[in-house]
Amino acid sequence: MTNTRILRRQIANGVFSVFCTLVTGVALIALAAILWSLLKQGLGGLNLDVFIKSTPAPGSDGGLANAIVGSILMCVLAMVMALVIGVLAGTWLAEYAGASRYGSVVRFLNDVLLSAPSILVGLFVYEILVAPFRGFSGFAGAVALALIAIPVITRTTEDVMKLQSVTLREAGVALGAPFSFVVRKIMWRAARSGMMTGGLLAFARISGETAPLLFTALNNQFFSLDLRHPTANLPVVIFNFALSAYDDWRRLAWAGALLIAATVLGVTVLARALAKEPSRS
Structure with a gap:
């Protein structure tokens, strides 16, 4: 048996x-x-024109310079907003909220936002930043991307802060330092690599988003650094060019897709490397 x-x-x-x-x-x-x-x-x-020329008319020479620069500007602005809000929110959840009812509600809402379809985020930003001002803008696109990145950074920051040893907090408080000082000077430094990993993963998450930008930044055929107006970006350019009947546009769409894939892969590899970095706490 x-x-x-x-x-x-x-x-x-x-x-x-x-x-x-x-x-x-x-x-x-x-x-x-x-x-x-x-x-x-x-x-x-891929060729040099991709990086130095703007998106062309069908049958003309051109590249993706305006889309590349527009994507970088919006992603950088989005990450600035997301890092500030996400790190502070994650720190509050880990160090101050505890098991309180309000903290549980915030965690639940953050989890909902983590799985929310990006197109809903784009529609929400459209209603509050595009329709009232009667115009698409790169700033609205950055806000939409930030709303997608914030839950990722919040969850990562909370988890990393909770992993830090309790003795770090006790040692700082025992020296007479205010708890806010302990968090800023001790806990954030101890959790720095994990928080950077969360930021990089959030950047990889938003770098290829198309749906929110269709509702917010839309597109611009010309080179522009002004985010108050429609702004060119790689995801929307790829979407438009890939569906076109022109071979030159489809080639540019494939080149743009390769650039985004390479960027996401590089950022992910860097995030993995930082995650494996031994703790210095």
Whole structure:
């Protein structure tokens, strides 16, 4: 009886292991196919013009310079807003809220925002920053991206702060320092690498978002640094060019997709490297 039970468990374990291996293989094959398509199609469209010329009319020479700069401006502005709000909110949840009812409500709402469809965020920002002012703008696009990044940073900051040793807090308070000083000078420094990882992951999350920008920043065929008006950005340019009937536009769309994929991959690798950094606390 015992041998039969052991054999049954071994068979079940073997079947489960084979199933997991097969599923992992399918996922890796799909990922490899996507990367191969990006490299095959995107490298053919990459050249110097992509980085120095603005988006062209059909049949004309051009590049993605205005879209690249617009995306960088909006993502940087979004990350500035998201880091300030997300780090402070995560710190409050970890150090001050505790198990209070208000803190539980904030955590629940943050979790809801984490899984909220980005198109709903874009529609919300459209209603408060685009429709009332009767115009699309890069600033509205940055706000939409910030709303997507804030929950990621908040959750990461809270988790990283909670992982820090209680003795760090006790040591600072025992020296007579105000708790706000302990948080700023001791806890934030101890959790710095984890918080940076959360920021990088949030940046990777928003860098390829298209739906919110369709409702907020829209697009601009010309080079502009003024975020008060419609602003060119890579995701929307890729969306428009990929659906066009012009081969030159589709080549630029593949090149833009490769640039975004390379950026996200690089940021993710950097975030993983920072996450593995040993704690100095």
